[in-house]
Amino acid sequence: MENKPKLEIKPIHLYILLLTVIVVAEIMKIDVTIAPSKLSHQFYEKISSIPPESTVLFSVEYDFSSNTELDPMLEASVKQCMARNIKMIFVSLTPEGPGIIHKVVEKNIKNGASGEKGLIYGKDYVNLGYITGGIIAVESFMADFQMTFPKDFYGHKTSEMEIITLNPDIMNVNSIIDFSSGFIDAIYIPVVYKEFVKGRGLTTKVLAGTTASIVANVYPFVQSKQIDAFLAGLKGAADYELLLKLPEKEHKAVKTMRVQVAVHVLLIALIVLTNVIFFLGKRKK
Amino acid sequence: MNISTDINIWIGAFLTVSVFSILFRDNIFYKFAEALFIGVSAGYFFSLWLYDILIPKLFEPLLRGELIYLVPLFLGLSLFLSFNQKTRWISKIPIAFAVGIYAGVNFIYYLRSYIILQISSNIFGFVVFTETGNIDWATSVNNIIVYVGVVTVLLNFLRTYKSNFFVKNAGNIGMIYIMIALGTAFGYTVMSRMSILIGRIEFLFNKVFGIAL
Amino acid sequence: MIKKYLPLFTAVSLGFFFVMQSFTSFFDKYAEILRNWVILISVFALMLGVFNLLHKNLKRLKSENGNGKIYSLVIIISFFITVSAGFINWNRTIFNSANYFAGKPELVRKIVAEAISNDPYFSFHPAKEKLTLLISKDIAPYYIPEEKELKESGFTLQQYLSFFNDDSKLDPKLMENSVFRKDAKNIKEFSLRIDNFSQDIAYSVIENTKIRKSVSLYGFSNTAEIRIRTLIKQDLSIRKTDRKQSLTWIFDVFYKPLSTAFFALLAFSIIAIIFKSFRLKNSFATVFVISATIVLLGHISFGKIVADTAEIKELQFSALLDWLLFVPNMSAQRAILISTGLGICFYSLKLLLGIERPYDGEDDGK
Numbered sequence: 130m131e132n133k134p135k136l137e138i139k140p141i142h143l144y145i146l147l148l149t150v151i152v153v154a155e156i157m158k159i160d161v162t163i164a165p166s167k168l169s170h171q172f173y174e175k176i177s178s179i180p181p182e183s184t185v186l187f188s189v190e191y192d193f194s195s196n197t198e199l200d201p202m203l204e205a206s207v208k209q210c211m212a213r214n215i216k217m218i219f220v221s222l223t224p225e226g227p228g229i230i231h232k233v234v235e236k237n238i239k240n241g242a243s244g245e246k247g248l249i250y251g252k253d254y255v256n257l258g259y260i261t262g263g264i265i266a267v268e269s270f271m272a273d274f275q276m277t278f279p280k281d282f283y284g285h286k287t288s289e290m291e292i293i294t295l296n297p298d299i300m301n302v303n304s305i306i307d308f309s310s311g312f313i314d315a316i317y318i319p320v321v322y323k324e325f326v327k328g329r330g331l332t333t334k335v336l337a338g339t340t341a342s343i344v345a346n347v348y349p350f351v352q353s354k355q356i357d358a359f360l361a362g363l364k365g366a367a368d369y370e371l372l373l374k375l376p377e378k379e380h381k382a383v384k385t386m387r388v389q390v391a392v393h394v395l396l397i398a399l400i401v402l403t404n405v406i407f408f409l410g411k412r413k414k
Numbered sequence: 415m416n417i418s419t420d421i422n423i424w425i426g427a428f429l430t431v432s433v434f435s436i437l438f439r440d441n442i443f444y445k446f447a448e449a450l451f452i453g454v455s456a457g458y459f460f461s462l463w464l465y466d467i468l469i470p471k472l473f474e475p476l477l478r479g480e481l482i483y484l485v486p487l488f489l490g491l492s493l494f495l496s497f498n499q500k501t502r503w504i505s506k507i508p509i510a511f512a513v514g515i516y517a518g519v520n521f522i523y524y525l526r527s528y529i530i531l532q533i534s535s536n537i538f539g540f541v542v543f544t545e546t547g548n549i550d551w552a553t554s555v556n557n558i559i560v561y562v563g564v565v566t567v568l569l570n571f572l573r574t575y576k577s578n579f580f581v582k583n584a585g586n587i588g589m590i591y592i593m594i595a596l597g598t599a600f601g602y603t604v605m606s607r608m609s610i611l612i613g614r615i616e617f618l619f620n621k622v623f624g625i626a627l
Numbered sequence: 628m629i630k631k632y633l634p635l636f637t638a639v640s641l642g643f644f645f646v647m648q649s650f651t652s653f654f655d656k657y658a659e660i661l662r663n664w665v666i667l668i669s670v671f672a673l674m675l676g677v678f679n680l681l682h683k684n685l686k687r688l689k690s691e692n693g694n695g696k697i698y699s700l701v702i703i704i705s706f707f708i709t710v711s712a713g714f715i716n717w718n719r720t721i722f723n724s725a726n727y728f729a730g731k732p733e734l735v736r737k738i739v740a741e742a743i744s745n746d747p748y749f750s751f752h753p754a755k756e757k758l759t760l761l762i763s764k765d766i767a768p769y770y771i772p773e774e775k776e777l778k779e780s781g782f783t784l785q786q787y788l789s790f791f792n793d794d795s796k797l798d799p800k801l802m803e804n805s806v807f808r809k810d811a812k813n814i815k816e817f818s819l820r821i822d823n824f825s826q827d828i829a830y831s832v833i834e835n836t837k838i839r840k841s842v843s844l845y846g847f848s849n850t851a852e853i854r855i856r857t858l859i860k861q862d863l864s865i866r867k868t869d870r871k872q873s874l875t876w877i878f879d880v881f882y883k884p885l886s887t888a889f890f891a892l893l894a895f896s897i898i899a900i901i902f903k904s905f906r907l908k909n910s911f912a913t914v915f916v917i918s919a920t921i922v923l924l925g926h927i928s929f930g931k932i933v934a935d936t937a938e939i940k941e942l943q944f945s946a947l948l949d950w951l952l953f954v955p956n957m958s959a960q961r962a963i964l965i966s967t968g969l970g971i972c973f974y975s976l977k978l979l980l981g982i983e984r985p986y987d988g989e990d991d992g993k
Contacts (some may be wrong), residue, residue, distance in 0.1 A: 140899040146435050148897050149677070151615050153923075156625075162928035180769070183746045193886035194893075195606060197613030224462050225886075228878050249822065258466050261673065262666040264519060269662040277657055309423040313508045327651065341606035345599040348952055349961040353535030355527060361611045362602065364926055388612045389605065396604065399898070400905045400920055407906040422876075424883035433888035437895055448702035451885040456677050456702075457709025459880055461874055463670045463824040472667050486664040490671030494678075494872050506634040508668045509986040513978060514638035515665050518645030521975035528968025532961055544799050556954050562960025564965075595959035598951060600915070601922025604897055613895035614887050619681070 147395065161390045163383060166413050168351070171358040175304070175336055176206060181214040183303040183341055184296050189230055189266075189311035190222035190318060195340035196229065199308045201366040201382035202338040204233050205373055211242040216292055218302070219253040220270060220278070222318065227258045227282040240277035251290035258282035264321050271299040299326060303413035304334040309343075316347050316356070323355050334358075338365065361390060416624040427531060427622045487517055563591045634986050642979040681706065705881075712873035734858065735825075740852045742821045742847060820845060825855055832859045918956075920947055 165173075181183065187207075191199045210217055219230045234256065238248055248254055257278040261265040270277035274297060275287050287293045296302060305326070307319040319337040326333040332358040339347060343360025351358045360369055366382035418424065429450070430444040472490075476483045489508040496505035529564070542553040569581055570588030578587070619625045639663065648658045684699040824845040907913045925948030977983035 132433055140895075140902075141437065143898050144895050147611075149897065151612055152619075154840055155615065155619055164928075166949070193883060194610065194890040196887065197609040198606065224459050227466075228540070228875065231875075238664070249826075259462050260666065261463070261467065261669050262662075264523065265515065265665050265669075266805055268519065269659060269666065272655060272659050272662075276663060280466075281476070281633050282466070284470075317523075324527050325521055327871050329652075341609070342599070342603040344602045345595060345952065345956055346960055346964075348957040349532060349964055352957055352961075353531055355531060356989065358743070362605055385609060385612050385616065388616075389609060391522070392608045393605075393927050396898070396901060397920060397923055397927075400916065403902050403905055404907055407908075413423075420952070422880045424881050426879055429881065430888045431883045433892065436892065444703060445695075445698055447885060447888075449698035451703050451889060452680070453702040453705030454709050454877060454881045456680055456986065457713075458874070458878060459707040460674065460677050460706070460710050461713025463673060464710075467666070468888035471663065481674050482630040486782055488665040489664065490668050493668070493671050493675050494859070496675075503630040503634075506986045507637055508671070510638035511641060512665050512668055513986055515645050515661065516643035517638070517978035518642035518782065519649075521642075521972055521979065522649045523647060524968045524975070525969045528964050529972065532965050536961060557952075559954050559956040560961075564962045567959050568966065569963075574760075578644065583691030589911060589916055592645065592957035592963075593911050594918045594951065595659075595954045595963065597915040597918030598922050598956045601919035604901070604919070605926065607890075607894040607897050610887060611891040614891045616885075617887075 143399075147327055149192070150387055150391055150395045154354055154388040156177070159387050159391055161387050162344060163364070163367050163371060163386060165368035165372050166361075168358065168363070169360055169365050169372060172338075172360050172365070173209075173338055173369060173372040175334055176209050176306075177213075179213065179215055179268075179303050184216040184218060184292065184301060185210055186299070186305045186320070187217055187219045187230070187233070188305060188309075188318070189219065189226040189306040191229075191269060191308055191340065192223050192225045195310040195342075196225075197385060198340050198363045198382070199231070199310065200229065201363075201385075202360050202369060203229070203308050204237065204381065205366070205369045205375065206338075207237055208242045208375070209231055211237060211248070215303075216252075218274070218292060218296065218394065219254070219256045221257075221259045222261075222263065224259050227256055230256050248295045251285065252292060255287070255290055255292050256282045257287065264318065267321055268325060273298055282353045299333065300331065302333060302335060306336045306338070308338045309365070310340045316343060317349060320350060320355050323357075341399065351409075418622050418624060423621050427618060430618065536560070562587065567591050638662050638984075638986065639979060639981050642975075646979070670785050676705075709874070709877050712877050714715065715873050727821065737858055738825045738855050739818075739821060742851055744851075750953065824852075826858075829853060829859050832856060918951060921951055924948075 172183060176185050187203070189203065207217070219227075219234070221230060221377040234254065257274065258269075258281055260270065260277060262269070266277065274293050278287050280291075281287055299305075305319075305322050307322060309316065309318055316337065319335050323335040324354075326335070335355075336358045337347070337356050338360040339362070341364075347356065347359055347361070350357060360366060363382055363386055367380075367386040368378050370382050429447055432447040435441055436444040472483055474488060476487065489511060492504045493508050495501040496503070538557055540554065540558055542550040544550045544556065566584045566588035568588070570585035570592065573581055573585040644661075645658065648654050681703065684702050687699045688696055688703070720794070824847055827845075852928075905916050905919070907916060921944065924944040927944070974983065978985075
């Protein structure tokens with residue numbers, strides 16, 4: 130090995146390296162293997178087992194710190210619910226939520242995910258909008274949707290909507306699907322959902338999709354069955370898209386996953402490199 | 415490749431690049447983007463609080479004549495009295511109101527879901543038998559590892575400088591578990607952060623330059 | 628005296644009320660009211676934070692020191708523009724094909740009249756106008772059958788639903804050309820068909836695309852389509868200003884790119900951290916680095932996309948990762964959860980017993 134005086138790597142070099150790898154990977158379209166994990170399978174099957182015409186509560190509580198991971202999950206699960214003719218109530222605990230929901234639902238209606246029947250707002254789905262207050266808000270709307278949301282995101286009265294009059298509270302809701310970036314406490318909100326429904330003697334299932342950064346915290350709850358199924362980060366989203374057998378042009382997470390794998394290779398190379406530098410420096414001393 | 419002609423997309427691209435320019439050095443574009451972000455997000459949140467929550471949930475019922483809503487209105491407005499030394503004590507009431515309720519609700523939820531259910535679901539056998547009566551080694555070993563982990567990590571948190579030999583060494587084992595947990599958590603955090611960046615760059619490629627990926 | 632004990636009394640009594648409330652559903656109604664009040668108070672508290680921000684920046688704007696004044700100005704201006712954008716259409720009606728007809732009973736009635744005007748079945752019907760009214764109620768997105776409305780139209784619900792099954796008075800030849808009679812079994816099905824038809828047209832008008840299904844598949848005539856299309860176009864031209872969704876526009880064009888870009892910066896700091904501190908300095912650091920590396924390795928796999936769990940076993944690292952997550956990670960996380968839970972419970976208990984009083988400032992109340 131050549132002995133240069135000192136090989137100095139500044140952060141800016143790393144930034145440029147990272148950007149280069151991402152750009153190259155975007156263009157090259159690397160082939161990756163994505164084998165859906167057991168947990169993703171569970172998630173998919175839990176939604177598949179929801180009977181048609183029943184109602185599902187979507188709780189969207191992520192911001193733009195994790196939309197790359199959670200948008201595909203939300204989209205895929207909305208697609209699955211639409212195809213299965215399941216009614217959807219959307220609530221959001223982050224200010225970004227209603228906008229995200231609006232886009233995802235509109236896009237899917239546009240693409241005809243609901244089949245030929247079409248969806249009727251207020252009958253088949255409703256975007257209730259944003260509410261502050263964390264767990265207090267959760268308790269509040271689970272006990273009474275109308276009281277917490279007198280008007281939906283678009284300003285219509287919820288008291289006149291069929292979906293709300295048929296489901297005044299959580300009692301008739303079949304499942305709760307929560308997409309969380311853990312902005313309050315790791316995975317507190319889905320757990321509160323489960324606790325609340327258990328406290329009322331219901332068997333409502335709670336499915337969660339989380340950003341990767343809190344995946345490690347979720348496992349105790351999965352083992353203790355406080356969460357019935359969950360999707361872990363971008364990989365989970367990609368799994369789900371594959372399990373749904375979406376056509377290739379609708380793959381969002383799978384596409385991002387191709388780049389992600391390249392970035393991982395870079396990071397591992399960096400970990401090895403930094404340790405080589407470290408041990409060489411140690412030996413010199 | 416067909417470059418976008420949509421001005422909205424170009425604003426987005428300009429803002430993204432302005433933010434990323436901090437990586438080279440501090441500059442006016444970044445500072446402008448930062449100030450804009452603060453202003454726009456405060457404005458956006460404020461709009462939602464006002465138009466989506468306060469108006470339908472407070473002012474409209476009040477206008478309909480439901481006078482009970484005067485209570486939350488006064489409680490809420492009294493928060494603004496905290497600026498004045500003399501009236502400050504009034505602003506403590508709404509804070510105490512919220513603190514009391516959150517304490518009551520949190521107490522029960524944490525007790526149930528973080529303590530009772532977590533402990534009770536950790537009660538399983540050390541040695542697990544298969545249906546044929548043989549020892550299921552894999553599950554048994556895993557169960558023992560889980561047990562050791564939970565106990566030693568808890569002991570690690572109890573460690574003080576006066577701890578005895580047993581607690582100290584158990585704590586060290588617990589520390590290894592904690593490091594594994596933190597390591598996996600960090601690994602996943604890396605994934606999560608990288609995917610945001612990839613998403614942003616996909617936006618630049620896909621929307622701005624029209625390169626289908 | 629009251630200054631000191633009123634907050635304390637409020638916090639303690641409400642806290643105990645909510646602890647008790649979780650064991651019984653007897654007080655649900657009151658709890659629900661209190662919860663909604665807390666939501667409202669939290670909104671005021673959040674707004675207080677925003678006022679603070681504005682206050683600070685206004686102060687900086689007034690100060691002698693010229694440094695950073697321009698940025699304070701940007702903050703204040705962008706804040707007010709965004710809030711006023713929300714004000715312009717706070718009672719917004721977003722144009723989407725699905726909820727477009729919400730709150731427009733007049734338009735819906737006209738469309739229904741158009742849709743059934745060419746239908747021979749309805750042209751001979753004695754109660755044509757009343758039926759139009761009822762069908763348009765049915766088609767409105769928020770349809771709830773109301774006794775009162777039925778009474779006004781002079782039908783009972785039974786009559787209303789079974790009315791169309793009685794074809795005895797009508798000429799069978801006419802019925803062959805009837806859209807309604809062709810394959811709709813009852814009025815509900817028929818009104819759903821009108822609903823889908825008009826929604827499809829509304830969608831194509833709003834989004835400027837072709838309609839998804841051909842008109843003949845819906846069973847209606849081309850003239851009906853053209854007429855409904857004009858009705859919707861007229862309605863849109865009246866409400867043209869609504870179409871500009873100012874707040875949503877700001878959200879999409881400014882807030883979203885800025886927010887994601889700022890979060891994306893974290894990726895760069897992470898790669899710098901990895902390079903600086905992922906070194907095997909001691910045994911704990913080694914465990915940390917190795918487990919993080921396993922997570923990264925567990926997601927690497929090249930080759931074709933596989934959508935089958937049977938092939939999971941081939942990916943060695945993902946199996947190792949699964950074990951790592953489910954066994955050592957799970958146990959450590961569980962212990963961490965139990966201890967955070969204990970910490971929070973003790974703190975809550977202190978709050979409930981009035982030992983800890985965060986609402987008491989340091990100045991008075993002592």
